[in-house]
Amino acid sequence: MGEVFQKGKLAKKASFQLLNYTTEEKNEALLLISNQLLEDTDLIIKENKIDLENGRENGLSPSVLDRIMLDEKRIKDMALALQELVNLNDPVGVVVEEIEKENGLKIVKKTVPIGVMGMIYEARPNVTIDAASLALKTGNSIVLRGSSSAKQSNIALVNSIHAALEKSALPKDAVQLIEDTNRETAKELFHLKEFLDVLIPRGGKGLIDTVVKEATVPVIETGAGNCHLFIDETADKEMAINISLNGKTQRPSVCNALETILIEKNWFEQHGIALLEALHKKDVEIYGDYTVCHMFSLAKEATEEDWFTEYSALKISIKIIDGVQDAITHINTYGTKHSEAIITENKENAALFLSGVDAAAVYHNASTRFTDGFEFGYGAEIGISTQKLHARGPMGLNALTSVKFFIYGEGQIRN
């Protein structure tokens, strides 16, 4: 049996042991990991340098290399995040429902850990610490499968986790790293139903689509964000421009950034040029429909493909439409069910939009950039679910729990 099977089996065994530890013991382990990371900083940076060197040799882009890079500050930030995680409530063991039956049966529905999580991710080695710590906080084992580009960094980080867990009450086997980053090991994870209770992909659209398509283990889909802003006829001019700029330019690479602006035709006639100029001034490339290109010579013509595209860059597509119903239809056709906003002073249109648009988060007069576990006050985030089952939108610790019915009787049988 190969590495994936062996480590999956160990993680499963550890997941049953994890059911027996208190919140205090779990928190103590998190603090030990935090300390260990600080202690091992030099070692981790040394291994990270090997990944960076290999990356340069393999021609990785500067932005990918930046995602891989670990320095003292980034490691300190990870250690701090672990300390903050300790302060969050333990979501396990919470009574969700309690039913007393006439026959004396007592039914108690309680939150429990999911069991074993699989995490498959690209580049960023901070996901290793993030995912492992959130798993431990919620009493889950985790099997990590990072990318080859961060292999040495991930090994170093998991060594620190293991060193810390050995000093703690928790079983070291609760955190497993698949070191073989061959494609075959990813495929094995997709089908490891015997040991994995859930598989969470974090990365680009390609990775997520592959996992969704191939995995037989239940998947939580995260991340893809083709987000829209609809500027309605009655939208406040300044508000619409501010929110457009914030959505597109504040951090263009993230999933809650804007990718398309839909503009009601009368608003566009009055204020359109001001908006286009403001975007252009911030170095945003504009892909427009016929009207936009006609009115603004710096715009390029948008193709059908543009309406589907999450640019994750300083590019935006813009379309002039008749009103809120068109906006809803466009978004439900091209969107990824992540975050969608309307700017309007018309309350009826706002209500129509919020109800009719099929997305995890729908905004009236605010920026889509707020869709985030920390902004929503969850104190932690595993990712942003764009599916409708189990968890939707920013996933905090609760998303890593399941439920179980405990039933207490005195010999009751069914008639």
Place this chain on the structure above:
Amino acid sequence: MGEVFQKGKLAKKASFQLLNYTTEEKNEALLLISNQLLEDTDLIIKENKIDLENGRENGLSPSVLDRIMLDEKRIKDMALALQELVNLNDPVGVVVEEIEKENGLKIVKKTVPIGVMGMIYEARPNVTIDAASLALKTGNSIVLRGSSSAKQSNIALVNSIHAALEKSALPKDAVQLIEDTNRETAKELFHLKEFLDVLIPRGGKGLIDTVVKEATVPVIETGAGNCHLFIDETADKEMAINISLNGKTQRPSVCNALETILIEKNWFEQHGIALLEALHKKDVEIYGDYTVCHMFSLAKEATEEDWFTEYSALKISIKIIDGVQDAITHINTYGTKHSEAIITENKENAALFLSGVDAAAVYHNASTRFTDGFEFGYGAEIGISTQKLHARGPMGLNALTSVKFFIYGEGQIRN
């Protein structure tokens, strides 16, 4: 484009319309369907007779034919169930969480319909009415794909639904039946991600395994129940025998029936023969381990396969073990995470068992036969989930909802 695509598309469109109806309008539609079924009883029975005739010609077993059969009483029961559904609370539009941020943003997390449900099922035409009515109650569209053996019955039932919906405020397109029961149409449904938000299989292990393995649409796994009873050393003799008999013989074909009894060795030495004789007297075939076969000559030897088997018949496998830890290990190895029970007077062992066994429902001193949406007081049941994500155990109306974040601002942008 074929039938599946066309009907999926219509269902999707209707799902957006369904967002606009009140609880009263949904309930009115349910009552109209109830009345229509009663009115159409003769027609439905006539079509059902064609299915039964074809079934007999195709050599279907009497038990399958019984599952397909509709008579006046069964149709009346469906109509009554629809009336009862009206009395249940509407689970849509419930505020789950409300967050006010310092910057004035108001975040409201509310329950919403999932959207479009796919239902793929075998034989029983009552699932057609069950699933469609639960979908409508929760504001979901549904695409039904029954089996060829109930084709004419399903067409007749959906005709009644459509006739009723036409008299109601709700869109008729919310309920779609795939009439072509070729295997290809099932496969198309597995991959209809464009229109389906969830796919629920109801039927035998073969169907469920195929759906889980092949579907790219998110699946809720239901039903398989290889349920165990562990009789501990201190178990009350009479209680253990009663619960064994109830679990195995009260309704052997259902998923919460017992399939294996694990017996602590000292209890077996004292009371084992009494239990075996009681089972035998109720015509239960016994497949035992070495000890059981040695002590009870009517027992057959159990193979490794037996421990995995959901007999759904008057057969049971029995194993003598050392204690609660062995019981937990056995169940977590061979079980299907459905319903598991311990009989004991030892509270510590009860707690160990309930916590350590990985199943939707765990019982102390009661029969596994209680795992059921109606018994748990949900008033309705879509199925029993044996997975850990989204819903676990008996699924009531809540399981057919998702959530959505509604965010209200006055121009807030992110810093």
